[in-house]
Amino acid sequence: MELFLKYPNEVQEELLMNLIRAAEHTVIGKKYDFSSARNYTTFSERVPISTYEDLEPLIEQTRKGEQNVFWHEPIKWFAKSSGTTNAKSKFIPVSNQALEDCHYKASKDLLCLYLNNNEDSQLFTGKSLRLGGSKELYEDNNSFFGDLSAILIDNMPFWAEFSSTPSNKVSLMSEWEAKLNAIVKETSQENVTSFAGVPSWMLVLMNRILEDTGKTNLHELWPNVEVYFHGGVSFEPYREQYKKILPHPDFKYYEIYNASEGFFAIQDSNDSNELLLMLDYGIFYEFIPMDTFGRPNQKVIRLAEVELNKNYAVVITTNSGLWRYLIGDTVRFTSVNPYRIKVTGRTKHHINVFGEELMVENTDKAIAKACKLTNTEVLDYTVAPIFMEGKEKGAHEWIVEFKKEPEDAEKFRQALDEALQEVNSDYEAKRYNNMTLNPLVLNIARPKLFYDWLKKKDKLGGQHKIPRLSNERDYLEELKAMQSKSVMAQ
Structure with missing residues (x-):
């Protein structure tokens, strides 16, 4: 050495x-x-x-x-x-x-x-x-x-x-x-x-x-x-x-x-x-x-x-x-x-649809900070872009599974958005006065959603990982569909 x-x-x-x-x-x-x-x-x-x-x-x-x-x-x-x-x-x-x-x-x-x-x-x-x-x-x-x-x-x-x-x-x-x-x-x-x-x-x-x-x-x-x-x-x-x-x-x-x-x-x-x-x-x-x-x-x-x-x-x-x-x-x-x-x-796992250059390192830090501020615990998450349509601005959409849910989901969402702006100046610039990006959208996942998603794909345990970020909406849409199915089944 x-x-x-x-x-x-x-x-x-x-x-x-x-x-x-x-x-x-x-x-x-x-x-x-x-x-x-x-x-x-x-x-x-x-x-x-x-x-x-x-x-x-x-x-x-x-x-x-x-x-x-x-x-x-x-x-x-x-x-x-x-x-x-x-x-x-x-x-x-x-x-x-x-x-x-x-x-x-x-x-x-x-x-x-x-x-x-x-x-x-x-x-x-x-x-x-x-x-x-x-x-x-x-x-x-x-x-x-x-x-x-x-x-x-x-x-x-x-x-x-x-x-x-x-x-x-x-x-x-x-x-x-x-x-x-x-x-x-x-x-x-x-x-x-x-x-x-x-x-x-x-x-x-x-x-x-x-x-x-x-x-x-x-x-x-x-x-x-x-x-x-x-x-x-x-x-x-x-x-x-x-x-x-x-x-x-x-x-x-x-x-x-x-x-x-x-x-x-x-x-x-x-x-x-x-x-x-x-x-x-x-x-x-x-x-x-x-x-x-x-x-x-x-x-x-x-x-x-x-x-x-x-x-x-x-x-x-x-x-x-x-x-x-x-x-x-x-x-x-x-x-x-x-x-x-x-x-x-x-x-492959980063988001740069709007020039924000968002890396997993950024989102992991922001999640950790938001959890500390709101006394919550996160098990898993994934993020995808909401694409611009007509005059509608873009945004990031999150789906987060908590071990300990926030008492106030809106407070957690705000803390997460602010923490992202602190760790990533490009994201902050795009979010300034909602100029390019609207505030992030937060979905709270049902218990074991990510676990069931991986199980469905025969990817439990070992070194299998949840894709944290994507420039496409495929993973997010699959998870949201599973979430809706569970709600309807209830």
């Missing part, structure tokens, strides 16, 4: 050349003449930016048993990833190098960083309660696919299971509700010292555990629990709810940023909300400034060229054979020495 902290750009440059050399004789390597590529400039001129759709034919070839297509070593693992709402699944290649030099290396580094910052930690005197994906591994043409967490659990050394709960058998159960019951039964007897999982689903599990054990907080059940390693969705909307069920002032939260495509960044100090970009995991990074993203003048820059507090789409080249691959996430750099980031959203 000290090496890449001291020489970040050199480490990245060398890593890229190693990836290019390794793949010279693959189908991709021959197509782009990797054998004569001697530097980043040549590489970037020859290899186009690609999406999953661009790579899918080559990935399908490999899934059917053909090798040496985009990576020089056999690939038999594919992380099945569909985001929240795509009906069509993606199969992200996972090489042995990626398992060892990226995912497992990151897990070790995470623990090392945590223990380095907390010398009195008793982490290893108990077990880590992990909440992984709820899909089993399926064999297909001598290749295997499943949730990334299932692949990681399946490939872990046998001794790793001794320090984790629930057992591998329960962790890999595919039916979410049965799995939830099995986890509660198995883990409540253990000495849990840490948690690991996606905040939205972990909260469901924790509340179920409290309900079943009759405890008022989790320290009563697990007095030695000290840290929660979380990632996948923003923690901000859930922070206050976690503080209530884990009220100990010394309890710690450590954020990670990983995906099926790789493990990218780790919180490297206590009480920080910034993530250290890990530069030696077999991943070469490039970035597209969001103000040029998808436009004819789109720019792609190296790590050395990034600027503070600008939103960038992330492009990766990896030791699983993803070449200049657009992963769909957006980040903002909070430091360039060392390189630290915050995840701000998704390239």
